[in-house]
Amino acid sequence: MQPRLDFWLEFASTYSYPAAMRIAALAKAAGVGVRWRPFLLGPIFKAQGWDNSPFNIYPAKGRYMWRDLARICETLGLPFAQPTLFPQNSILAARVALVGLAQGWGEDFCRAVYTAEFGDGRNIGEPAMVAGVLESLGQDTDAVIAQAQSDAIKAQLRAQTEEANRLGIFGAPSFVTPDGELFWGNDRMEAALAWTKK
Amino acid sequence: MQPRLDFWLEFASTYSYPAAMRIAALAKAAGVGVRWRPFLLGPIFKAQGWDNSPFNIYPAKGRYMWRDLARICETLGLPFAQPTLFPQNSILAARVALVGLAQGWGEDFCRAVYTAEFGDGRNIGEPAMVAGVLESLGQDTDAVIAQAQSDAIKAQLRAQTEEANRLGIFGAPSFVTPDGELFWGNDRMEAALAWTKK
Numbered sequence: 001m002q003p004r005l006d007f008w009l010e011f012a013s014t015y016s017y018p019a020a021m022r023i024a025a026l027a028k029a030a031g032v033g034v035r036w037r038p039f040l041l042g043p044i045f046k047a048q049g050w051d052n053s054p055f056n057i058y059p060a061k062g063r064y065m066w067r068d069l070a071r072i073c074e075t076l077g078l079p080f081a082q083p084t085l086f087p088q089n090s091i092l093a094a095r096v097a098l099v100g101l102a103q104g105w106g107e108d109f110c111r112a113v114y115t116a117e118f119g120d121g122r123n124i125g126e127p128a129m130v131a132g133v134l135e136s137l138g139q140d141t142d143a144v145i146a147q148a149q150s151d152a153i154k155a156q157l158r159a160q161t162e163e164a165n166r167l168g169i170f171g172a173p174s175f176v177t178p179d180g181e182l183f184w185g186n187d188r189m190e191a192a193l194a195w196t197k198k
Numbered sequence: 199m200q201p202r203l204d205f206w207l208e209f210a211s212t213y214s215y216p217a218a219m220r221i222a223a224l225a226k227a228a229g230v231g232v233r234w235r236p237f238l239l240g241p242i243f244k245a246q247g248w249d250n251s252p253f254n255i256y257p258a259k260g261r262y263m264w265r266d267l268a269r270i271c272e273t274l275g276l277p278f279a280q281p282t283l284f285p286q287n288s289i290l291a292a293r294v295a296l297v298g299l300a301q302g303w304g305e306d307f308c309r310a311v312y313t314a315e316f317g318d319g320r321n322i323g324e325p326a327m328v329a330g331v332l333e334s335l336g337q338d339t340d341a342v343i344a345q346a347q348s349d350a351i352k353a354q355l356r357a358q359t360e361e362a363n364r365l366g367i368f369g370a371p372s373f374v375t376p377d378g379e380l381f382w383g384n385d386r387m388e389a390a391l392a393w394t395k396k
Contacts, residue, residue, distance in 0.1 A: 048256055048258075058246055058368065060246075060366050060367075060368040061368050061369075063366060064366065064368065064380060064382060067379075067380070068381075068382070068386075071389070075389075168258050168261060168262065169258075170256065170258040170259050170262065171259075181265075181269075182262060182265070183266075184262055184266070185385075187383075187385045187386075188266075188385075191269070191273075
């Protein structure tokens with residue numbers, strides 16, 4: 001059995017984009033399995049007294065983040081376009097991802113959503129945008145969206161968000177090793193994989 | 199002429215500790231000069247509405263940071279001890295550093311202060327602690343502290359802090375390249391050095 005790292009991602013999170021694009025190859029090279037765990041940062045931020053992204057609340061930090069993300073994408077050869085709207089409503093995308101992850105096409109869906117949002121600057125909060133991504137993956141759009149809006153999936157996303165909070169997660173992307181070590185940020189992925197292996 | 203990177207450090211900043219311990223060797227290997235620029239984060243945090251460290255204001259983030267710092271120090275082979283008091287008053291240490299950087303012993307002083315604070319868990323806000331570091335470096339303690347408390351040095355530290363703010367610096371450590379690129383965090387040191395070289 002290869003060890004498994006939990007990858008906690010939020011579709012509104014900028015640094016989750018390069019993390020989602022990098023993790024499959026790095027984990028494979030490290031001999032580590034990855035469980036993708038979409039969750040919502042909104043409730044966690046709200047508990048800290050924020051009703052917006054800290055990158056909007058603190059403009060110097062926000063300006064820096066966009067520049068830093070552009071540089072990271074350039075280094076990785078990833079497309080980058082700053083979306084007009086930030087942060088975006090990520091609930092539908094997260095629910096669809098849960099459906100897809102149970103059916104084997106979830107990771108491709110996650111990468112396609114991030115690429116639309118931060119590679120192409122689109123608004124993934126629009127249901128038509130999510131539907132377009134599903135179509136591009138050859139999925140039965142209506143059936144998947146109906147399932148994503150079911151009570152079972154809604155409850156699963158809530159439970160996953162509560163679990164993230166219990167684990168001490170306060171930002172995305174985050175990584176949790178089998179023995180409970182928490183790593184925060186795209187720039188901690190290598191350390192999280194190394195910890196999982198040891 | 200080798201290119202030069204500005205290294206902005208704050209003695210109250212946890213991640214400035216591994217940065218201060220790493221930068222000389224990495225910069226030498228990269229063929230990049232480094233200008234050490236102590237400044238104060240307090241006035242910059244105050245302008246963002248914080249009267250304390252965000253690591254104290256947001257406990258989940260604070261718990262994570264101490265664990266992350268312990269892991270980083272272990273990886274680097276650096277001593278680590280979480281100080282009882284955080285954040286510490288860094289004004290005297292910053293002023294003394296300005297004196298030392300003009301006299302050639304400033305970088306050793308910075309490393310010794312960080313090691314006392316985060317390697318040994320001491321309170322570098324105590325003047326006796328700063329004096330002890332100066333003694334260990336063979337300096338004339340009374341003369342240096344008198345100079346550090348002069349109007350000229352006080353004004354220099356204020357000016358440096360204002361410059362940091364103008365450059366968009368909102369945290370420490372930060373790095374600014376000759377063409378004005380800002381990098382934030384110990385984990386961006388390699389990228390900042392690579393940018394400076396190119």
